[in-house]
Amino acid sequence: MQWTRQNLFSSWGNTLTTLLILAGLLWALVPLLDWLIVSADWRGSKRVDCSSGGACWVYVAERFDQFLYGFYPEEERWRVDLMAVVLLGSLSLFLWSRVSGRTATACVFLSLIIGWFTLTGGESSLPPIETRLWGGMMLTIVLTVGGLALAFPVAILLALGRRSTIPVVKIFCTAFIELWRGVPLITVLFMASVMLPLFLPDGASVDKLLRALIGVSLFAGAYLAEVIRGGLQAIPRGQYEAAAALGLGYWRTMYYVILPQALRHVIPGLLNTVIALFKDTTLVLIIGMFDFLGIIQASLNDQEWLGLAAEGYVFAGIIYWAICFSLSRMSKGIELRSNTHRV
């Protein structure tokens, strides 16, 4: 009672606001929840099972596998599942305090390389699966994780280069970073998909997915570089001087002393870049790839399930939201924890 009075009805202006909001919520939420849950169709397998006028979740359930795997052949989907487990496993090494960050990073990169070969089936006895068949959430994750993995080493070099004392290196790195940060991702993707072949020898073709990955990683690399640079700037001069006094050269100083500290500082920033990139991968649908959003959009034109755009978009929204929100919580958690450490 006391709480309600203080927080909702403390003055007449406040009361009015409260009432207005409540009315608005009632007006918007009730029909929404009704459509989403109460009168929605959950069971069945055919279009005719959706007759109640609520959301038709039957369609999502029917297409769920495709939303996850795209056109990846059904009998080979175990590869995707396996690699997802391997990737998650190696990522979780970061949370295990007995494994050093360096080892965990190495494991993640190793699992990515294994993952690529397993999924494509190249250089192994598995039947090859062309990347154009990849799609859905799997493609979204490949683009995000792969793009980041390719971008990460570049980003570190760029960040170091931007702080370099050699003018040419510094100018080059600064220009490179600012160029990619100054243009929209969509033009980068256009560039990668249309212009990249120009730099290759005749007849050699780069896989379309690989091209998108290169585009994504150039873009992500520039943003990551700035995040890492922030971490480098936070390292006190004394650390450099101490390392120099111990006779470590530039690269050793960076590798053993500066980078480990700098990267730990910017973990929240890195995670935020991951979230941004995860959302930005949706842009590949404009260059004709079927990522999670792309495949949902494509399925909206399916004869059987026409007119279910709202369900498709709402489902996509919920999934993206759930993933991004948990990642951002994680980032905030780490930030708080490291702040308490510092104090």
Next chain:
Amino acid sequence: MQILRNLMPLVVIVLASAGTNAGTLDTVKSKGAITCGVSQGLPGFSAPDGKGNWIGIDADFCRAVAAVVLGSPDKVKFRPLSTKEAFTALQFGEIHILSRNVTWTQTRDSALGVNFAGILYYDGQGFMVRRSLSVKSARELNGAAVCVNSGSTTELNLSDYFRTHKMKYSPVVFEKSDEVLAAYRAGRCDVFSTDQSGLYAQRLKLAKANEHMILPEIISKEPLGPAVRQGDDQWFNIVRWTLFALVGAEELGITKANIGSLSKNTGNPEIRRFVGTEGKAGINLGLDPKWAARAVTAVGNYGELFEKHLGKNSRLKISRGLNRLWNKGGLHYAPPIR
């Protein structure tokens, strides 16, 4: 700097090798497969089925070339391309044939570094409208909002047509055809305009297809056909003659079903030359005498292809119209094989 200096020779090699043209035929033979650029999904021309196999007349044309060159229609890798990527992919040798519903125009032939090998389908841009608008002719479309796909001649033809007839229109241009359809379906436009074949295909994707009608006017010439890269005449000839072989076979009455028996026992010299029991047309192409026969065995003659994918045996039910043979009132005419 050191890195750059080390990279320089590599760049030089890359660029130097970019200038040389290895024969496409040799490349294809050594790779054992043809890479074929197709559309990203246009029923009747090239569209993936539930298992990811590419179905359609464009796709089958590539299979025919594969049968001619490599002996098997299965030795094709399909690469779905957007219009934007299509020509660059061909220019830079990522694909060996572009067999996608692209229009043969003078600019494309001369400025884009590609050569069209012939015409597989005589198409023309048309209009689809809702029946409820009670429009009978495209001449009544003054002031209409028109949904079109970016990246083909569609936009240009559209504006030419409206300019010629002194009508106004408002273009709503999307990057992908799925989005064009979605917008038309949502009522954003009065008119959906694209190649007529495409209209028939897209109409299938509408909830109630018979509520929409395709107007009689064809406002453009859209000769669709396979294209190859400029500068490799041998490969160009192979692709072009594969197309002629398919059309020629129909004229000669050679079908997928009867080619087996015909190649053994026929006295018709034209057919004998076609199936390779007489003459050496194939040798000149850098192939063997049985080349044309393999094309027909693999996919059938042009008429069979048409009816299977576009005509009465398909869901599209497009009438042959201009795509009949020359001696039946159409435009398809194959030079003689001799």
Next chain:
Amino acid sequence: MLIAGAVWLLGNIFDNLADRGIASGFGFLRSTAGFGISTSLIEFSEASSIGRAFWVGLLNTLLVSAIGIVLSTILGFAIGIARFSSNWLLARLAVIYVETIRNIPLLLQIFFWYFAVLRSLPGPRQSHELGGLFFLNNRGFYTPSLSLDAGGVAILFSVILLAVLAILKRGQKRVVKLCAFLASGLFIFVAVGAEFSLPELKGFNFSGGMVLSPELVALVIALSTYTTAFIAEIVRAGILSVPRGQIEAASTLSLPYRDQMRFVVLPQALRVIVPLLTNQYLNLTKNSSLAAAIAFPDLVSVFAGTVLNITGQAIEIIGITMAVYLTISLSIAFAMNVFNRNTALRGTSP
């Protein structure tokens, strides 16, 4: 040496293109466009040049960005401040807004708004109507328009300029001043004889008047609601960065809450907010390129879309497009830096 290398590389690429029979150079900008564009701020017809089509696209990009920046700034500040509201419900609602919007991809939101807008509106023949002047349907929002001669444009421009000056100049009665300016502007307007054009239903669509297309509306809504969430977070961080003592001092002086915000907290929070705001403005401008997905003729859609498809000159076109965005980014950054130096740093320099 780097530059020499780059020049050499570029030269090679163009040689390659020539070898392959691909046209190169910027000559295509002068050739006739031959296609139509639905929304254009300047005169454009099919007979105009491709170069002009470029300007149409660029102006549309700038239009969307400018509207988006204004809207998202206003909304962002409102929601950022709402998070400190004493009304629990309002504060929660602000949090929910921010956390929902910023965790869903923008492209998805654009699609959502576009099809939501299209679906909720009737066809042209069943338009919602307001006094025969305004019409709303799924082809857009039609309003009467004014056509002005050059003199009229000059007057309009000067009136707007004066109005802006009136706002910038900190005077107590600036609202009154502003109204006076606008009223006199309107008067001059009518006096010089501006021509009104009314929308009317002709055939199956409206013609005449001015129209806001659904694409523009959806894009602006999506861009500004999305950016609002980020700006709200920045505003919140800015407000949190103001020392508690400042608010305590203001409240012991019995300043009303509104004035505490307006005169004490916000001016100081701006020092933190403005540099971060720059990034959001840049992002919004870059994100406006997603217009290509819903048929709004912005720079990417017109130039890197239609023109690229027609001419096939990928290098020139992508190059120009990127250069334009880079220029816009750098100019916004520069303008915000100047603004930052002039206002936000007031009082901190010795």
Next chain:
Amino acid sequence: MSEPVIAVERVHKWFGTHQALDGVTLNVKSGERIVVCGPSGSGKSTLVRCINRLESTDSGRITVNQIDLAEGPLAVEQVRKTVGMVFQQFNLFPHLTVEENLCLAPVRSLGLSESVAKERAKEYLERVHIPEQAKKFPLQLSGGQQQRVAIARALCMEPAIMLFDEPTSALDPEMIKEVLGVIAELADGGMTMVCVTHEMGLARAMADRIVFLDEGRVIEEAPPSEFFTAPKSDRTKQFLSRILQH
């Protein structure tokens, strides 16, 4: 006249598990000058901050001019208009000039016209002996000058009561003097004051009564003559001996 202007009755205040005020009772009559002292963490600042509701109380009652602070926002508003406060950290608005700092509240909350407010600002700046600094920004001034501006800012609201929360603790020794001078002048003018300070000199010179707090409790309350010469409790003696040693 016997009615106290500030009445603090058995006030308790907790910060989490820490008890800052433990049943404090204090009455201040009009024109009276109270100095609150005690070791750090004894709750002195909290007490003053409770008087104008910068902190809420957990139990007990505080009235200022017979207005109960617990009554709600309006009551607090009314009280704050008559109570000025000076902080340890000055809390001047760094983005406004000295003059703007002084004029803001009179214009915005008392509704004075700008010219009247400026007149008043000039008058009080003269009172604190820095009329020449009106156009400067706070950060361009020395600490002592800033604190004097803060005092002038509070005075511009023409309060009946002034609260000082360790006004000299953040200052260099040489600056302390100029601030103390201003406070002493105010005291001579008959203003009701409650001042938290470690400056025993100030306490001795101007206080009518000294209140000694420890661990949130009032240990001793006495006129300065009595307080310094004959403290009653041991805790006070201990405190005094420590503070007066240097």
